Amino acid sequence: MSVYKIIDILEADYGCEEHPDGPNAVLVLEDGTRKEVSEKWIADKGIKEGKYISIRDDGSLMKAVRVVAAIIVTEKESGEKRIFATQRGYGEFKDGWEFPGGKIEDGETPDEAIVREIKEELDTDIKVERYFDTIEYDYPEFHLSMDCFLCSIVEGYPVLKEHEAAKWLTKEEIDSVDWLPADITIIDKIKEL
Numbered sequence: 001m002s003v004y005k006i007i008d009i010l011e012a013d014y015g016c017e018e019h020p021d022g023p024n025a026v027l028v029l030e031d032g033t034r035k036e037v038s039e040k041w042i043a044d045k046g047i048k049e050g051k052y053i054s055i056r057d058d059g060s061l062m063k064a065v066r067v068v069a070a071i072i073v074t075e076k077e078s079g080e081k082r083i084f085a086t087q088r089g090y091g092e093f094k095d096g097w098e099f100p101g102g103k104i105e106d107g108e109t110p111d112e113a114i115v116r117e118i119k120e121e122l123d124t125d126i127k128v129e130r131y132f133d134t135i136e137y138d139y140p141e142f143h144l145s146m147d148c149f150l151c152s153i154v155e156g157y158p159v160l161k162e163h164e165a166a167k168w169l170t171k172e173e174i175d176s177v178d179w180l181p182a183d184i185t186i187i188d189k190i191k192e193l
Contacts, residue, residue, distance in 0.1 A: 003054050003064045003136070003145045004029040006047065027053065027061075035061060045142075050106060054143035064143040068114040069101035069183070070151040071132055071190060072158075074168065081193055082168040085177055086121075089164040097177040099148065100163070110147045121163070124156035133189060137182035144182050150193075 008028035025042055027035045035055070037047075045063040047053065052064035072084035086100045102117035104110055111128045118126045128149045135146040160166055167177065171191050179187065 003052050003066065003143065004031060004033065006030075006049055006051055006053060009042065009047070009049055029053070037061060052145070054138075054145070062138065062143045063141070064145055065103070066145045067101055067103050067147075068110045068117065069099040069135075069146050069148045070114050070118050070126060071099050071148055071186075072118075072126060072151045072153065073129075073193065074153065080170060082170055083174060083190060083193075084158065085167050085169055085174075085179075086160070086163040087165040087177075088180070089160075089162055093180055095164065095178070096180040098180045098183045101146070111149065114147075114149050114151065118151070121161055122156075122158040123161065124158050125154040126151040127154045133186055135182050135185055137185060139181070146182060148186060 006027050007030055010026045010028060011024070024036055025039050027037060027047070029035065035053075041047070047063060052066050054062045054064040056062065074082050074084075076082065084100070085097050088094050088096050088098060100118060100121055101114055102121065104113040105116075108116070114128060115126060118124055128151055130150050132148045132150045135144065135148065137144045137146070158166060169176065171193075174187055174191060
């Protein structure tokens with residue numbers, strides 16, 4: 001499975017038959033690939049230039065959302081590490097636990113996006129220590145591509161502006177919350193920190 005940025009959306013005018021779901025359009029992807037889809041699919045999925053799609057192994061397309069997440073780690077004097085987790089306070093996945101973060105804005109690098117998102121969501125300044133992993137996960141309506149970064153707090157203490165709750169979890173406690181499906185896929189790797 002691959003995630004691609006949509007560079008352009010063109011009307012298909014090269015004489016082929018109309019797509020079964022309505023008039024054709026062609027998505028021009030960042031690598032030059034062209035994918036024919038229906039205009040209805042574009043409208044239903046909210047597809048726009050600059051957004052992302054995922055191409056599955058079977059060739060089918062799915063709307064893709066690129067986000068970043070902060071795995072904020074602190075260490076007690078005893079050497080015990082704690083990981084910061086937040087509980088969503090809104091939307092389809094309300095009440096699920098996740099690593100805080102959000103969408104990458106146009107012109108931002110993933111590193112810049114995670115620093116901005118944590119400042120906006122938690123009123124806290126963080127430092128990206130290093131890239132950790134990328135989660136690729138198919139939810140029923142979209143594909144999630146989430147770049148995860150190990151981070152430390154530079155200034156401030158997390159203030160919840162969008163989340164219902166938050167916890168500092170040790171490795172032994174990390175399984176005690178109901179993680180969102182994408183986030184849970186990285187838990188075992190975090191336990192190895």
